[in-house]
Amino acid sequence: MLNSKVPAGPLSEKWTKHQFDLKLVNPANKRKYNIIVVGTGLAGASAAASLAELGYNVQAFSYHESPRRAHSIAAQGGINAAKNYPNDGDSIFRLFYDTIKGGDYRSREANVYRLAEISNNIIDQCVAQGVPFAREYGGLLDNRSFGGAQVSRTFYARGQTGQQLLLGCYSALVRQMHTGKVKFHPRHEMLDLVMIDGEAKGIITRNLITGDIQSHAAHAVVLATGGYSNAFFLSTNAMASNATAAWRAHKKGAFFANPCFTQIHPTCIPVASEHQSKLTLMSESLRNDGRVWVPKKEGDKRHPAEISEDERDYYLERLYPSFGNLVPRDVASRRAKEMCDLGNGVGETGLAVYLDFADAIQRLGRNIVTEKYGNLFDMYKQITGENPYEIPMRIYPAVHYTMGGLWVDYNLMSTIPGLYILGEANYSDHGANRLGASALMQGLADGYFILPYTIGDYLTGKLGENISTEDEAFEVAKTDVKGRIETLLTVNGERTVDDIHRELGLILWENVGMARNTAGLEKALNKIPKLRDEFWQNVKVSGTADELNPELEKAGRVADFLELGELMARDALNREESCGGHFRDEHQTEENEAKRNDEEFTYVATWQYKGKESPSELHKENLVFENVELTTRSYK
Amino acid sequence: MRVTLKVWRQQKADSQGSFESYPVENVSEDMSFFEMLDMLNDQLVLAGKTPIAFDHDCREGICGTCGLFINGRAHGPLTGITTCQLHMRSFKDGKTIIVEPWRAKAFPVIKDLIVDRISFDRMMEAGGYISINTGGTPDANEIPIPKANADEAMDAASCIGCGACVATCKNSSAMLFVSAKVSQLTLLPQGQPEREIRVKNMVAQMDKEGFGSCTNTGACEVECPKEISIIHIARLNREFIKSSF
Numbered sequence: 023m024l025n026s027k028v029p030a031g032p033l034s035e036k037w038t039k040h041q042f043d044l045k046l047v048n049p050a051n052k053r054k055y056n057i058i059v060v061g062t063g064l065a066g067a068s069a070a071a072s073l074a075e076l077g078y079n080v081q082a083f084s085y086h087e088s089p090r091r092a093h094s095i096a097a098q099g100g101i102n103a104a105k106n107y108p109n110d111g112d113s114i115f116r117l118f119y120d121t122i123k124g125g126d127y128r129s130r131e132a133n134v135y136r137l138a139e140i141s142n143n144i145i146d147q148c149v150a151q152g153v154p155f156a157r158e159y160g161g162l163l164d165n166r167s168f169g170g171a172q173v174s175r176t177f178y179a180r181g182q183t184g185q186q187l188l189l190g191c192y193s194a195l196v197r198q199m200h201t202g203k204v205k206f207h208p209r210h211e212m213l214d215l216v217m218i219d220g221e222a223k224g225i226i227t228r229n230l231i232t233g234d235i236q237s238h239a240a241h242a243v244v245l246a247t248g249g250y251s252n253a254f255f256l257s258t259n260a261m262a263s264n265a266t267a268a269w270r271a272h273k274k275g276a277f278f279a280n281p282c283f284t285q286i287h288p289t290c291i292p293v294a295s296e297h298q299s300k301l302t303l304m305s306e307s308l309r310n311d312g313r314v315w316v317p318k319k320e321g322d323k324r325h326p327a328e329i330s331e332d333e334r335d336y337y338l339e340r341l342y343p344s345f346g347n348l349v350p351r352d353v354a355s356r357r358a359k360e361m362c363d364l365g366n367g368v369g370e371t372g373l374a375v376y377l378d379f380a381d382a383i384q385r386l387g388r389n390i391v392t393e394k395y396g397n398l399f400d401m402y403k404q405i406t407g408e409n410p411y412e413i414p415m416r417i418y419p420a421v422h423y424t425m426g427g428l429w430v431d432y433n434l435m436s437t438i439p440g441l442y443i444l445g446e447a448n449y450s451d452h453g454a455n456r457l458g459a460s461a462l463m464q465g466l467a468d469g470y471f472i473l474p475y476t477i478g479d480y481l482t483g484k485l486g487e488n489i490s491t492e493d494e495a496f497e498v499a500k501t502d503v504k505g506r507i508e509t510l511l512t513v514n515g516e517r518t519v520d521d522i523h524r525e526l527g528l529i530l531w532e533n534v535g536m537a538r539n540t541a542g543l544e545k546a547l548n549k550i551p552k553l554r555d556e557f558w559q560n561v562k563v564s565g566t567a568d569e570l571n572p573e574l575e576k577a578g579r580v581a582d583f584l585e586l587g588e589l590m591a592r593d594a595l596n597r598e599e600s601c602g603g604h605f606r607d608e609h610q611t612e613e614n615e616a617k618r619n620d621e622e623f624t625y626v627a628t629w630q631y632k633g634k635e636s637p638s639e640l641h642k643e644n645l646v647f648e649n650v651e652l653t654t655r656s657y658k
Numbered sequence: 659m660r661v662t663l664k665v666w667r668q669q670k671a672d673s674q675g676s677f678e679s680y681p682v683e684n685v686s687e688d689m690s691f692f693e694m695l696d697m698l699n700d701q702l703v704l705a706g707k708t709p710i711a712f713d714h715d716c717r718e719g720i721c722g723t724c725g726l727f728i729n730g731r732a733h734g735p736l737t738g739i740t741t742c743q744l745h746m747r748s749f750k751d752g753k754t755i756i757v758e759p760w761r762a763k764a765f766p767v768i769k770d771l772i773v774d775r776i777s778f779d780r781m782m783e784a785g786g787y788i789s790i791n792t793g794g795t796p797d798a799n800e801i802p803i804p805k806a807n808a809d810e811a812m813d814a815a816s817c818i819g820c821g822a823c824v825a826t827c828k829n830s831s832a833m834l835f836v837s838a839k840v841s842q843l844t845l846l847p848q849g850q851p852e853r854e855i856r857v858k859n860m861v862a863q864m865d866k867e868g869f870g871s872c873t874n875t876g877a878c879e880v881e882c883p884k885e886i887s888i889i890h891i892a893r894l895n896r897e898f899i900k901s902s903f
């Protein structure tokens with residue numbers, strides 16, 4: 023049933039050959055096609071601009087007021103590419119290999135190889151747009167090592183790489199808006215997907231200012247709507263990031279892949295108060311120079327300056343002599359949790375470890391440290407009131423990224439014909455764990471260099487097809503959307519949306535977070551449906567449907583998280599192994615490392631929605647490895 | 659701690675607005691200003707009242723979505739930060755805090771504290787880009803760029819498009835915002851081919867949107883959360899004069 027459409031042939035020739043084999047749309051005919059792009063972050067904006075440059079008519083939608091506000095803007099650390107500028111032994115194959123291995127062998131070889139191939143074009147594209155990447159004194163681009171890579175392949179723009187890359191895409195997009203090839207709809211939220219004869223042919227949106235519910239038709243629909251970390255309430259994602267577009271598409275037939283693969287980032291500022299609304303990431307580039315430690319003695323509450331060198335446990339350096347502080351995210355996060363669980367955590371809550379820059383300041387000088395990390399240090403100080411030049415940072419893991427997402431084939435098409443998924447919204451190339459600086463790469467690869475080719479193959483067959491919003495399917499979907507909004511507004515219970523969302527977040531964090539086990543997952547599967555019922559009977563959403571109403575917007579999103587959260591737990595329970603970010607207590611080695619079960623679980627777990635009353639059905643896409651050997655990840 | 663908020667409430671773009679007072683109890687110093695507003699809003703919802711609408715998203719000072727005028731200052735009493743980065747420890751117990759939206763003709767109020775900044779996008783559409791298509795670009799290291807230029811371009815490119823410069827300027831000028839983009843692209847070799855046309859078109863669009871003219875008071879630079887320097891305005895002016903010959 024699941025056909026990945028991976029082309030035959032040697033790994034390094036697949037994409038080139040595939041591009042040749044794909045059907046092309048004649049240049050003169052491109053203007054006869056309308057394409058809807060939902061989401062204008064890195065993936066959506068790059069896709070919308072590139073499609074318009076080719077001649078397609080694009081309608082782009084975002085709940086933001088401007089494409090420049092997308093969550094992509096917050097990415098700090100950098101973007102990978104296999105340029106091998108530093109001459110340190112990098113290559114396309116090495117980037118491919120590291121990404122596959124980092125993902126713990128739960129992604130598709132052909133996709134990952136293509137990503138590594140395209141990575142170099144992305145850097146060229148961005149530089150041509152005027153993205154001010156960091157440079158050396160000789161004027162050439164600077165690279166750094168990032169997130170566990172043993173080569174320096176990360177390009178960066180201070181601590182604002184996502185911002186600069188997004189502003190690059192945004193500039194390409196506004197240029198197309200100016201020519202009229204892209205019509206951008208700001209503050210419009212997609213609330214449903216419209217299908218005609220089993221294919222994606224449009225969407226229903228709500229104008230967030232007027233509340234107007236509108237239909238939009240097209241020959242194909244592209245979702246680039248980001249990840250679902252906010253299911254956990256507290257995450258490093260922007261406040262409005264949500265899964266609604268993807269979830270509605272799922273309920274219309276798009277399979278959801280590996281929902282339990284979520285990434286917990288090791289270097290975030292710890293929770294400070296019960297009113298905490300989100301968590302802030304400190305870029306993991308900090309781990310290049312910062313050293314992670316906890317006091318050796320349990321419950322040691324002394325000021326860090328009073329704890330001498332031999333009373334400190336630099337546990338990552340101790341456990342992983344070759345990778346040290348640069349072990350992958352999942353490993354670093356789990357070890358931090360373990361230290362805190364053992365009672366060695368620091369700070370008031372004991373839920374934090376130190377990230378210390380004293381050595382770096384001594385070795386490099388304060389100026390260099392400021393140049394590299396100045397804005398991160400400022401940010402930390404602003405939030406915590408403490409100065410990291412003088413006292414070590416306190417960090418703790420937080421939910422950060424979701425590797426799971428809607429299933430796509432090699433062409434980035436979901437199980438619904440005509441529906442394409444890009445960026446963090448798709449189940450993609452990161453397997454069970456994403457390496458640092460590779461989400462930006464993937465989003466831009468999808469948007470600039472993959473979709474613009476692959477979508478033509480689908481569209482050629484649709485020439486002359488006339489899709490109208492008059493079609494009954496649009497009316498039905500519109501009525502559904504309106505009915506749901508009405509219901510949300512009429513419950514008029516006693517709990518706010520945030521209150522229920524916080525509770526869901528806690529259930530997920532405790533049971534479907536960093537370490538999972540059967541008992542916890544079953545507890546989550548029991549609690550979440552109850553909380554969902556509570557929501558529909560006892561939520562209080564103020565205001566009306568026909569005005570700007572942030573409470574109503576949140577309510578719709580939380581209602582979807584309450585369904586998705588259950589699927590995350592179900593998927594985690596099904597996967598009886600530990601791999602990457604998915605750690606099952608029952609499956610670990612004697613040294614507490616993740617123990618994969620390649621015999622039984624070398625597959626993508628893909629879920630089909632079966633209606634409100636029945637559990638989702640599991641379909642498996644078996645992963646075949648022809649070019650790498652499945653080894654146990656070792657960072658010792 | 660306890661504070662009293664005096665907040666601008668306005669139902670819709672065309673309705674009359676006014677200030678309303680809200681006492682807020684049990685505020686902790688570690689809360690961000692927005693977390694304090696979240697808490698108040700939850701209380702308003704449960705009391706059957708309309709919560710205060712305000713724009714925000716990343717809550718870490720990078721998306722440019724937030725922006726409140728607090729006690730007469732854009733983004734509140736501190737410099738170099740956005741409203742979302744403001745914490746309650748910056749306020750004194752028992753004080754009254756006045757909260758208003760950005761006020762400028764080119765930024766009409768949508769609701770309460772939310773304004774419409776779409777004019778910023780339109781100025782970018784007028785020329786805030788390098789006209790290249792996807793693909794076919796030269797190798798990224800083909801053109802070396804002196805580090806100092808790249809760094810200065812990055813300084814300018816740090817603008818988050820929040821609009822504090824406009825809100826704080828007595829003429830509601832958007833010069834700092836526009837100059838940041840013009841400056842970034844002027845400093846880079848990639849930006850040279852469209853150097854003249856870009857500055858002309860962006861300035862023309864700025865005038866069309868109803869932003870005021872710049873009289874060099876420098877107020878924008880002081881309130882800009884990203885500390886964008888008015889050096890960029892000087893550069894824009896030079897470029898603009900050059901482009902007119």
Ligand SMILES: Cc1cc2nc3c(=O)[nH]c(=O)nc-3n(C[C@H](O)[C@H](O)[C@H](O)COP(=O)(O)OP(=O)(O)OC[C@H]3O[C@@H](n4cnc5c(N)ncnc54)[C@H](O)[C@@H]3O)c2cc1C
Nearest residue numbers: 061062063064065094099100212248445446459460461462
């Ligand atoms: C703090 C932080 C730092 C990071 N740092 C790095 C890094 O250094 N390197 C790296 O590679 N990755 C990093 N990442 C990950 C990376 O930033 C994201 O995975 C990536 O930017 C996602 O891009 P996207 O285009 O898929 O989605 P997003 O940027 O999230 O964009 C989603 C878009 O969809 C729109 N949208 C969503 N739903 C709807 C709807 N229903 N209707 C209308 N519009 C909708 C939104 O308005 C928005 O335009 C970081 C992530 C975080 C949280």
Ligand code: SF4
Nearest residue numbers: 817818820821823882
């Ligand atoms: S120049 Fe500064 S104040 Fe003006 S929009 Fe940019 S970041 Fe905001």
Ligand code: FES
Nearest residue numbers: 715717722724742
């Ligand atoms: S909410 Fe993003 S800058 Fe304040």
